[in-house]
Amino acid sequence: MTRYVIVGAGAIGVSLAVELGDRGHDVLLVARGATLEHLVTQPLSYHTHAGSREVRLRAVDLAADLGLRIGDIVVLAVKSQDLPTVAPAVAWRDVTDEHGDIRGIAAELIPVVTVQNGLDAERAATRWFDTVLGAVFLISAQHGRTGEVRVGGHPHLGGIIAGISSTRTPEFAEQALKTVATDVTEANFLITLASDIRSYKAAKIVHSVRNGLEVLAGDRRTKDTVGLALSAEARTVLAAAGFTPRDLADLVLDPAQTHFDEQSGVTPGRQSTWQSFARATPTNEVDYLNGEIALLSRLHAVPAPLNTRLQQLLSRATHTGGGLDLPGLETLTELLATASSQQQH
Ligand SMILES: NC(=O)c1ccc[n+]([C@@H]2O[C@H](COP(=O)([O-])OP(=O)(O)OC[C@H]3O[C@@H](n4cnc5c(N)ncnc54)[C@H](OP(=O)(O)O)[C@@H]3O)[C@@H](O)[C@H]2O)c1
Structure with a gap:
């Protein structure tokens, strides 16, 4: 074996x-x-x-x-x-x-x-x-x-x-x-x-760029709106960088999402980034999720204001002690209009 x-x-x-x-x-x-x-x-x-x-x-x-x-x-x-x-x-x-x-x-x-x-x-x-x-x-x-x-x-x-x-x-x-x-x-x-x-991997990061939102304070509806915009922005950047994410429908084979067992004590939405903040670890993966989109946006000269801002918010917070329910969701919502007009060009 x-x-x-x-x-x-x-x-x-x-x-x-x-x-x-x-x-x-x-x-x-x-x-x-x-x-x-x-x-x-x-x-x-x-x-x-x-x-x-x-x-x-x-x-x-x-x-x-x-x-x-x-x-x-x-x-x-x-x-x-x-x-x-x-x-x-x-x-x-x-x-x-x-x-x-x-x-x-x-x-x-x-x-x-x-x-x-x-x-x-x-x-x-x-x-x-x-x-x-x-x-x-x-x-x-x-x-x-x-x-x-x-x-x-x-x-x-x-x-x-x-x-x-x-x-x-x-x-x-x-x-x-x-x-x-x-x-x-x-x-x-x-x-x-x-x-x-x-x-x-490209299809997964389109989802993973939303994980950091769970660490921020704010209501679910606003987070969902910002989450969709983060994913849309990631998709545009990935396309410019030559990635062809698989159809997201392929990812529906995620049994953890479709058949979720509450007895396990797992709280949905508390992905690995949330866990890092909850455990107050000195580093987290944000620089490789939203930060990956920021990196590709710079390399390929396409804007990615939302992912760049979320990376800044969370990585700076980590440097100053981390925590949960962090401020900053409103600075992302302020960027939504800019991000959406950039998507259309
Ligand atoms: N959790 C999920 O549901 C999930 C789902 C999909 C993908 N992933 C991906 O899987 C990867 C792992 O995630 P995870 O949630 O399992 O992370 P995790 O719970 O933080 O586990 C990573 C472990 O690696 C340890 N480690 C780091 N450097 C080490 C070293 N030099 N020597 C020994 N141990 C070391 C960490 O120790 P410390 O505790 O001391 O930091 C930690 O215990 C991530 O890239 C994540 O994106 C996770």
């Missing part, structure tokens, strides 16, 4: 670790700080539609010997901003065969799976790894407090769209993708294989 090394013991990393571990896979989690301390000293509290339970998970620090072997698959389950730290810390490790003989380095011998929202992760990982499998996760998984993960999807825990992002060894990459697809299917995820994973 394939061994999985999952770097990042948050909402996605833990749900994969628990579910793959339940199906008999050897799973090693790489964690840090309070989460690592929790995992090595006590069980983690895991909640899904199937019930709540305490699970012991094997976790080590990134500096530890990961014991990488031929056939292992590494899942990079940190947020986009942490990927350039963890990828090189894994890439140059020795990889051994079944006799313990060193066969080469992880960069060449181990396929990595990137789970991040946004468009940066696959390119970033390809700086170090020969074979990168991109995955779009359609799941509502919450890591609200240290030592607790909740997943809201029912009957599947979530949907995963996966495909080869880059490789120099297509047969090796195809085999790795097939292995991941089989294993996550057995672990109760609904998998779709895609030959153009970039287009699905």
Whole structure:
């Protein structure tokens, strides 16, 4: 059975670790700080539609010997901003065969799976790894407090769209993708294989640019209006940058959205950006979501006032202590008319 090394013991990393571990896979989690301390000293509290339970998970620090072997698959389950730290810390490790003989380095011998929202992760990982499998996760998984993960999807825990992002060894990459697809299917995820994973990542970011609105104070109707405008702006920028997002209807296979289990304790709308602010983490993914649209708008000389402003609001707030119910929604509504007239040109 394939061994999985999952770097990042948050909402996605833990749900994969628990579910793959339940199906008999050897799973090693790489964690840090309070989460690592929790995992090595006590069980983690895991909640899904199937019930709540305490699970012991094997976790080590990134500096530890990961014991990488031929056939292992590494899942990079940190947020986009942490990927350039963890990828090189894994890439140059020795990889051994079944006799313990060193066969080469992880960069060449181990396929990595990137789970991040946004468009940066696959390119970033390809700086170090020969074979990168991109995955779009359609799941509502919450890591609200240290030592607790909740997943809201029912009957599947979530949907995963996966495909080869880059490789120099297509047969090796195809085999790795097939292995991941089989294993996550057995672990109760609904998998779709895609030959153009970039287009699905682009479709997902059209949704993800709205996530940050949940952190702002304000009424639901205004947030919905601004959210639609953020997505429309993102779509225009993506088109100018040469992306062809998949039809959003394709994303309706998101079981977490269509079959949501309230027993899991997951609150809809509290995506991973909201969770970062709730946990007062010193960084968040906004610079890779709204910030990705701002970056592409500058590179391709198309306006993106709404995404740029939301990035500014949230990233500045992070620098000054973060929090929830932050001010600023009205400065986005003021921009709606400008954004809409720019869309029409
Ligand atoms: N949650 C969802 O439902 C969901 C859905 C779709 C896509 N995604 C994407 O999946 C990715 C992961 O999201 P998530 O919600 O699972 O995030 P998360 O709960 O914040 O988990 C990421 C984990 O990685 C850890 N980490 C970061 N740098 C590390 C390092 N150097 N060594 C060891 N551990 C490290 C973090 O530790 P700290 O806690 O110390 O920061 C955190 O525990 C994101 O890109 C997100 O966009 C998430």
